[in-house]
Amino acid sequence: MNVIPHDPGATALTSLADSELSGCELSGPDLSGPNLSSLRVALFSGNYNYVRDGANQALNRLVGYLLRHGAAVRVYSPVVATPAFAATGDLVALPAIALPGRSEYRVPLALGPRARRDLAAFAPNVVHVSSPDPSGHRAVSWARRRGLPVLASVHTRFDTYPRYYNMAWIEPVLTAMLRRFYRRCDALVAPSESMAQVLRDQRMNYDISLWSRGVDRQTFNPGRRDMAWRGALGIADDAVVIGFLGRLVMEKGLDVFADTIDDLGRRGFAHRVVVVGEGPARAWFQARLPDAVFVGFQGGNDLGRAVASMDVLFNPSVTETFGNVTLEAMACGLPVVAAEATGSESLVQNHVNGRLIRPGAIHAFAEALRGYVTDPALRAQHGAAGEARAHDFSWDRINQTVAETYLRLIRQKQAQG
Known part of the structure; x- marks a missing residue:
C-alpha cells in the first residue's frame, strides 16, 4: 500500500471549480475482448480506511479482488496519520476538512492538484464514486468531460440521517440533492434488493444492480463461541445474551435499542446485554444501559468470538443499505431481531431465521426478543437457518459482479462512440 499526500494548501474551496480539471483527454485500452486485466479503475471514497466501517471494508475487499485478477486501481480518499487499518492498493490523498460535529470523519473538498495530475498519469477507463461528497461530484464531472463511464455505489441511507439530529424536515431536500448526483452517473450498485428498490422508487437512476456483501466464514462461524470469554465478562453460562454490534452513533438506533431493553427488563425476562x-x-449509551457489558472495538478473530458468544443479535437501525453485522451474526448461528428496513429485509426471513419488526416499535421488538430469551429451541432453530443462509454470500462471486458492471459500462460507452 502506497499513500501519496496531497499538496499543502490544496484545500481551498476555489479548487472545486471544474475548469481546473481540464487537461488532456484520457483514453483507456481497447476492450474489444474485455477481461479484468483491461480495467483501470479510479475509485473515489470519502472514507477508505481512516475510520473502520462496513462500507470501506467492502471497498477494500473489492480493490483486493480486482488487483488479484490483474486490474489496475487507484484510490482517492482523505487520509489521516493513524488510520483504522492499512489500505488495500495505492491510496492518493484528497484535501479534506473534519466534518462539523463528527470530527472523526473527513469531508473531501476537492480533487486537488496532485490528485488531478495522478489521474492524468493513471488514465482510468472507468470511474467509481462511493460517496456523494464534493470530491465525488468533481470526479463525476471529470469523467463525463472525458467520456468515461461512472459507477456509483450506494453504501448508506444518507437521506435518513437528519431525523436523528432533529432535522427531519430537510430529508426531501437531501433526497433531491442525492437524485441529482446519482442521475449524473451511468449506473448504480446497491448492496441489497430492498435498497435497490428504494433507489428505483426515489428515481435515483434507471440502471441499478446489486453489489451484495459477503462474509468471512473463517472469522464468523458458530465454532468461535467461547464460554470462557463470556465468563471473564461476568456472564453466566445459562444467561441469554442480547448483542449489539456496530459503530456507536445515534443513527444506528441506539435509543430504540435502549428503550427496548428497558421494556424487556420491566417485564421480568432475565437477560444480559453485550x-x-x-x-x-x-458515553451516552453506557449511561443509558448501565448493566450492559461494553467490550469496545473487536477485530478479526476477536470479533468472531464476540459475535458467536452472543445468543441473539438486536439490530434496530434503519440506515443500513445491507447490514453487514446482520450477516455476520447469521454466519455465527444467531437469530436476528431487526428493523423492517432496507438491508435487513433482504437477509432476515421473518419467523425463519429471525424477526422483522416495524421500525421504532419498542413493544414489538421486546416481544420478539422475549421469544428468543425464553425459548432455547427457537433460538437454535432460527440460528441454524440463518447460518445456512449465510453460505450464499461469497466475496469473490459478489465482487465479480462489480467488475462485470465496469466492463459492461465501458462497452456501452464505446458503442455510443
Whole structure:
C-alpha cells in the first residue's frame, strides 16, 4: 500500500471549480475482448480506511479482488496519520476538512492538484464514486468531460440521517440533492434488493444492480463461541445474551435499542446485554444501559468470538443499505431481531431465521426478543437457518459482479462512440 499526500494548501474551496480539471483527454485500452486485466479503475471514497466501517471494508475487499485478477486501481480518499487499518492498493490523498460535529470523519473538498495530475498519469477507463461528497461530484464531472463511464455505489441511507439530529424536515431536500448526483452517473450498485428498490422508487437512476456483501466464514462461524470469554465478562453460562454490534452513533438506533431493553427488563425476562463497537455515542449509551457489558472495538478473530458468544443479535437501525453485522451474526448461528428496513429485509426471513419488526416499535421488538430469551429451541432453530443462509454470500462471486458492471459500462460507452 502506497499513500501519496496531497499538496499543502490544496484545500481551498476555489479548487472545486471544474475548469481546473481540464487537461488532456484520457483514453483507456481497447476492450474489444474485455477481461479484468483491461480495467483501470479510479475509485473515489470519502472514507477508505481512516475510520473502520462496513462500507470501506467492502471497498477494500473489492480493490483486493480486482488487483488479484490483474486490474489496475487507484484510490482517492482523505487520509489521516493513524488510520483504522492499512489500505488495500495505492491510496492518493484528497484535501479534506473534519466534518462539523463528527470530527472523526473527513469531508473531501476537492480533487486537488496532485490528485488531478495522478489521474492524468493513471488514465482510468472507468470511474467509481462511493460517496456523494464534493470530491465525488468533481470526479463525476471529470469523467463525463472525458467520456468515461461512472459507477456509483450506494453504501448508506444518507437521506435518513437528519431525523436523528432533529432535522427531519430537510430529508426531501437531501433526497433531491442525492437524485441529482446519482442521475449524473451511468449506473448504480446497491448492496441489497430492498435498497435497490428504494433507489428505483426515489428515481435515483434507471440502471441499478446489486453489489451484495459477503462474509468471512473463517472469522464468523458458530465454532468461535467461547464460554470462557463470556465468563471473564461476568456472564453466566445459562444467561441469554442480547448483542449489539456496530459503530456507536445515534443513527444506528441506539435509543430504540435502549428503550427496548428497558421494556424487556420491566417485564421480568432475565437477560444480559453485550455491546461490541466504539463511537462518539458510547458515553451516552453506557449511561443509558448501565448493566450492559461494553467490550469496545473487536477485530478479526476477536470479533468472531464476540459475535458467536452472543445468543441473539438486536439490530434496530434503519440506515443500513445491507447490514453487514446482520450477516455476520447469521454466519455465527444467531437469530436476528431487526428493523423492517432496507438491508435487513433482504437477509432476515421473518419467523425463519429471525424477526422483522416495524421500525421504532419498542413493544414489538421486546416481544420478539422475549421469544428468543425464553425459548432455547427457537433460538437454535432460527440460528441454524440463518447460518445456512449465510453460505450464499461469497466475496469473490459478489465482487465479480462489480467488475462485470465496469466492463459492461465501458462497452456501452464505446458503442455510443
